[in-house]
Amino acid sequence: MKWNLRKTAMAILITVMTVTTVMTVTTVTAAENVPSPKETYRIVALGDSITVGYEPGMTGKSVPYGYVDRLYEQALFHKRAELANYAIMGLQTPGLINLLQGAADGKPLKAADLQDFSSLPDGVPQQADSVALKTQQIATDLAKANLVVMTIGGNDFGDFIKTMLKQSTEDAKKYVQDNFDSLMNKYTTNLDKMIRQLHVLAPNAQIILADQYLPLPTGHALYADLSAAVKKLSGRLTEFTDGLSKEGIPVTIAPVSTKFVNNETNYTYIALFDGNDNHPKQAGYEAIAQTFAELIWKQYLKPAPRAADVPLSIVINGKEPPNKPTTVKNTTFLALTDVASAVGANLKWIQKTKTAVFSKDGREVIITVGAKTIIVNGVTQPLDTPAYFQQVGKIQKTYVPLAVISTGLNYQVIFSKKLMTAFINS
Template structure:
């Protein structure tokens, strides 16, 4: 087998300082009403083989980060990520068993990580020690998403990589179904334990995409096997549902088929790394969103020229765009009140606006750095101002008024330059 073919089969995990999912928020005053837990391997971790992430100067932006944003389009949300590079399905089952036992573990308790970069072992140790925290998060979870299985097939891939092309073809024909059956048996154990730990959560598992590019001599054979695996996982999900385990399959394979060159790093530095690029991670997030939300994958509306960010309030973008003044984001308070169904009254003499919702009253005065929340004075960094909008006066307040005074969840996602406000 050629060197290129050997590399095409390698599902390598490069040296990386793993940064778990980074949540950038302006505030999180209100408790999240929808909780997501992410489990699995390097794809769930959002890993990319690029220097910025290796050096720790850039946080990953994977499918899980995008799913958090999708959830924020709909309700107040929080996400925790327990993914581990190189994790197998038995390794995940061991992690969940540790969570069920309330027992902190080590990386070696999950699986053999001796062939991995030492930094991966450190990261695996860090997750393994958090089994009690994992159990608590799963007990409150509304949704669990995971990618797992790529590493389960690695020994089969290695056998094929060490053989000639025809031998590789025969190995795949003879061994794939056996490996697939072992994988689904391991999934059964893992999913059963996961449901016990997260009894109120929907579980969404991704199928496997093809680790080759279209046009490769083995592409048709492996594409067929990937389809067989996807069908087997659909049957597995049906069986889980019959047993009362709400599990669905996100069909990632269909989105990657024919797009492997655009969606993965298989030809980066001639290393054939099959981790997703950004378009690949977005495709994975879309596949998950299709299974989780009836209206699918959402994006902020196109912004007008000069508008630097978007604001989404309870799932809708208000008619008045946010205004940036000297680094401070201002929102039209009337847009906030309309979106959340609050009462807003304007006092022309006092040049003040009174916002009332759920027994809370906030009084904002134009030009003043003081707002009154239920009669108690609070300082804000920059004062409010007003604009005449037809017959209406719109009071523009700094974002801090909404986040600090109204106790709404306010999350800023720099990745899409969007502020999510959920009441």
């Protein structure tokens, strides 16, 4: 289980984050098998440090790459998407209930209004403050959300684990047997209140909550006992969410714990019992993202392998074009016909002037090979890097700046530095 937060002097001050750098965020029309015009898949993330994407060594300037960031990439493989991450380091279930109540009331809060963060490392209370102030925006984002994802509960078991660790192995085993059920019942009672509250705020959202993984090596004396507790909790959560689903509340448990079994050393920092850290490694965060993605889309996607001379991948409406992109002066270019086909635009080629005319749903972009201007809906705009000819096998193809055309046609362009992939969605 992801139990208690790392108690070192590691400051972390992370607010709403995404892994991506936004190149262009716009609105556009649909092609076949893609969203209808202006449709955006909106994800809201809530919860604790796992949803933050925390790893040992992070500072306030670190950019997390956790399961939420990967899940956002998965959404971009399917359609245009937006992400708002309101996770808080060290958050417990009652703290999340208080945050949601603040959102319901439209009342900005402070960290102390959520829970007591005073025992946590420097930076954590400030990060909690920064999120608690955003309750009105949280309410707005939840009202529009299609998906809410969460990890919450590990910190609820913190005192239980601390007490257990002070005892001998046999006493600790008995302590688990005697006390785990009551703590689990308290946790699920809080969850019930929290999820009902969340459903009111996000009435159109699918809600997915992760169960708890166990960051403990298989050879540890308490592994079997705590594994049994993890399994019992997972079963209880499934029964609990099944009951809510029957009431019309669309909530599902992501069985993260099953992917961590026998992978604890590879997936976590596995330092539960020495007071250091129990967060996922990058492999663990990917396993969590895979679990969520398989529930939502039945698959976990990655860009196709790139040749050494290909600088980045391009995914347009979920597909990678046949001709690989090139980069000139930090501008990404793609074959003209690939662009037209991928974005579903009409294409007219004027041979005499070497001019391409893209049009779709009343929007028009005109670009001429070698020209330092582009015409977007009748307005001439400067162009730093002109279109050019490039030989592809025996065929000479016209390469055009992808971001400029996508912007002109009002498409969403998101760049993931971790994947070195540009997602273009209508």
